[in-house]
Amino acid sequence: MDYLLHILIIAFIYSIFAISLNLELGYTGLYNFGHVAFFGIGAYTSALLSLAGMPVAVSMVCGMAAAGAIGAILAIPALRLSGDYFGIATLVFAEMARLFFLNERWLTKGPMGLPGIPRPAWIGGGVAALPMFLIFCAILTFAAFLIIRRLTTAPFGRALKVVREDEYVAQALGKNVLTLRIKTIAIGSVLAGLAGGLWAHYITYISPGDFTLTETILVLLCVVLGGRGTNWGPILGAFVITFFGESVRFLPIPVDFGRVVAPLQGMVYGAVLILIMLKRPEGLLPEY
Amino acid sequence: MIYYLQLTLNGIIAGSIYALFAVGLTMVYGVFRFINFAHGELIAWGAYLALLFTQTLFTLPIYHAVIPALALTVVIGLAQERYVYRPLRHGNRITLLIASIGLSYLLRNAIRIIWGSDLMTYGLRPMRGISFAGLSITPTQVAMMVAAVFFLACLYFILTRTMLGKSLRAVADNMELAAIMGINMKQVSFTVWVLASVFAGVGGILLALDTNLEPIMGLTNLIKAFAAVLLGGAGNVWGALLGGLCIGISENLGVAFVSPGYKDFISFAIIILVLLFRPKGLFGVLRGIR
Numbered sequence: 415m416d417y418l419l420h421i422l423i424i425a426f427i428y429s430i431f432a433i434s435l436n437l438e439l440g441y442t443g444l445y446n447f448g449h450v451a452f453f454g455i456g457a458y459t460s461a462l463l464s465l466a467g468m469p470v471a472v473s474m475v476c477g478m479a480a481a482g483a484i485g486a487i488l489a490i491p492a493l494r495l496s497g498d499y500f501g502i503a504t505l506v507f508a509e510m511a512r513l514f515f516l517n518e519r520w521l522t523k524g525p526m527g528l529p530g531i532p533r534p535a536w537i538g539g540g541v542a543a544l545p546m547f548l549i550f551c552a553i554l555t556f557a558a559f560l561i562i563r564r565l566t567t568a569p570f571g572r573a574l575k576v577v578r579e580d581e582y583v584a585q586a587l588g589k590n591v592l593t594l595r596i597k598t599i600a601i602g603s604v605l606a607g608l609a610g611g612l613w614a615h616y617i618t619y620i621s622p623g624d625f626t627l628t629e630t631i632l633v634l635l636c637v638v639l640g641g642r643g644t645n646w647g648p649i650l651g652a653f654v655i656t657f658f659g660e661s662v663r664f665l666p667i668p669v670d671f672g673r674v675v676a677p678l679q680g681m682v683y684g685a686v687l688i689l690i691m692l693k694r695p696e697g698l699l700p701e702y
Numbered sequence: 703m704i705y706y707l708q709l710t711l712n713g714i715i716a717g718s719i720y721a722l723f724a725v726g727l728t729m730v731y732g733v734f735r736f737i738n739f740a741h742g743e744l745i746a747w748g749a750y751l752a753l754l755f756t757q758t759l760f761t762l763p764i765y766h767a768v769i770p771a772l773a774l775t776v777v778i779g780l781a782q783e784r785y786v787y788r789p790l791r792h793g794n795r796i797t798l799l800i801a802s803i804g805l806s807y808l809l810r811n812a813i814r815i816i817w818g819s820d821l822m823t824y825g826l827r828p829m830r831g832i833s834f835a836g837l838s839i840t841p842t843q844v845a846m847m848v849a850a851v852f853f854l855a856c857l858y859f860i861l862t863r864t865m866l867g868k869s870l871r872a873v874a875d876n877m878e879l880a881a882i883m884g885i886n887m888k889q890v891s892f893t894v895w896v897l898a899s900v901f902a903g904v905g906g907i908l909l910a911l912d913t914n915l916e917p918i919m920g921l922t923n924l925i926k927a928f929a930a931v932l933l934g935g936a937g938n939v940w941g942a943l944l945g946g947l948c949i950g951i952s953e954n955l956g957v958a959f960v961s962p963g964y965k966d967f968i969s970f971a972i973i974i975l976v977l978l979f980r981p982k983g984l985f986g987v988l989r990g991i992r
């Protein structure tokens with residue numbers, strides 16, 4: 415039962431993360447392959463501040479603000495690049511962020527990671543607090559969902575889709591493409607920071623190994639599996655992927671082969687990603 | 703002074719390997735106009751396949767193991783094209799990119815299943831370095847340089863002196879016009895993937911000779927190759943070659959100034975700076991031989 419609660423919490427955290435990537439990738443068509451960097455910035459900022467004694471809620475908000483600010487600052491130069499190049503720049507940025515977490519030992523304790531990150535005081539720690547934490551995550555996911563749905567059904571969302579389809583058309587219609595994209599990345603990064611903060615305060619331990627290309631692939635998979643450019647898609651994708659990932663634990667795998675489980679899971683994720691692109695690029699819930 | 707010269711020499715050696723990675727990546731970009739995120743996995747597979755043929759089942763000496771290893775790398779490269787990229791070529795660009803990321807992840811994890819995640823080597827005896835004028839270089843490194851120069855010379859010959867190379871350059875210049883002129887697109891595509899796989903595989907094996915093998919080597923070196931490609935201007939083969947050398951030298955010289963933990967940071971920084979200030983590459987103005 416507690417295990418189920420744990421999976422649900424992870425699924426909700428990934429839902430927020432996927433919703434934020436979907437805004438960039440699905441609605442605005444920005445190939446952000448380094449979204450995990452903002453997840454990591456949110457997690458580290460929030461963890462460090464709360465370890466320094468700040469209330470968890472305040473430090474999570476600071477984490478979101480830090481992720482959003484860094485996202486917006488990065489976006490201004492990076493958005494001069496188009497398509498594929500933006501993808502490379504973001505991928506590289508994520509690797510730079512990981513190296514930063516790994517090497518700045520005075521701040522992040524490097525590869526040792528940060529243990530003992532507090533849970534929110536009003537939720538409390540331990541297994542008994544899991545239902546409360548689940549409700550907390552569910553509320554935040556729902557809030558993120560509502561905000562994004564409000565934004566994307568508003569004229570703002572239609573403008574984003576025009577930018578995705580053809581940026582020159584958007585320009586001709588008098589939309590400022592750069593501002594729209596910067597706003598998208600700022601909002602997306604804030605939400606990724608929120609997901610990262612939740613992750614840090616839920617798991618209570620983070621290390622640079624948590625913010626690698628693997629997490630980027632996972633969240634990308636959640637978005638494209640669920641359906642790019644839809645509101646429910648990323649949430650569906652996050653739940654399917656999380657439950658699938660956890661179900662692997664119940665397979666009757668001999669102990670000797672224990673070491674192949676994680677790579678096998680990785681191979682399946684990669685293969686699913688390719689198959690979706692080949693057979694059903696619109697995902698489980700198509701946009702139209 | 704001699705310290706910096708030594709660093710530069712190490713940089714040239716590393717750079718010639720990066721150049722091997724980069725020419726393949728840039729050729730694929732030049733012809734198909736997409737960035738193959740799975741190129742790094744060809745590097746890693748080349749190196750691991752050579753390991754396979756030196757081990758228990760075959761026990762070939764390393765210089766014989768290279769041949770079947772490269773042949774299999776080419777098979778992987780061609781399979782990438784046939785089963786993933788060709789069906790997606792006329793689709794949305796993002797589907798192609800996401801598929802290539804998925805492919806790289808699939809191939810990397812396959813390496814982890816077969817060989818595990820630990821560091822491995824070819825188990826060659828370490829050889830004494832040759833010293834001259836205060837600089838030292840190992841026989842392996844000499845072999846790396848010779849091989850890199852040899853393969854790049856072959857590439858030069860193929861691209862400039864053969865009909866196939868000329869048609870390849872024509873396609874890179876303008877695909878539709880080349881198709882109208884009756885250039886066999888299938889043949890060109892085949893050549894590009896064979897060349898890209900061979901160069902990635904050779905580079906991977908040479909790199910693993912000097913350092914070691916680990917599953918992540920594909921990704922690390924893919925980023926170096928990206929940096930080299932961007933520095934040289936995407937699609938420009940000779941630019942990629944020079945770019946590779948620049949990355950190798952600046953990375954090794956950079957170690958004199960920043961902590962070794964940030965060695966990879968240098969190529970990242972180069973990527974970001976080039977993308978921001980010279981998106982066409984340092985040599986973009988020259989237009990080079992494409």
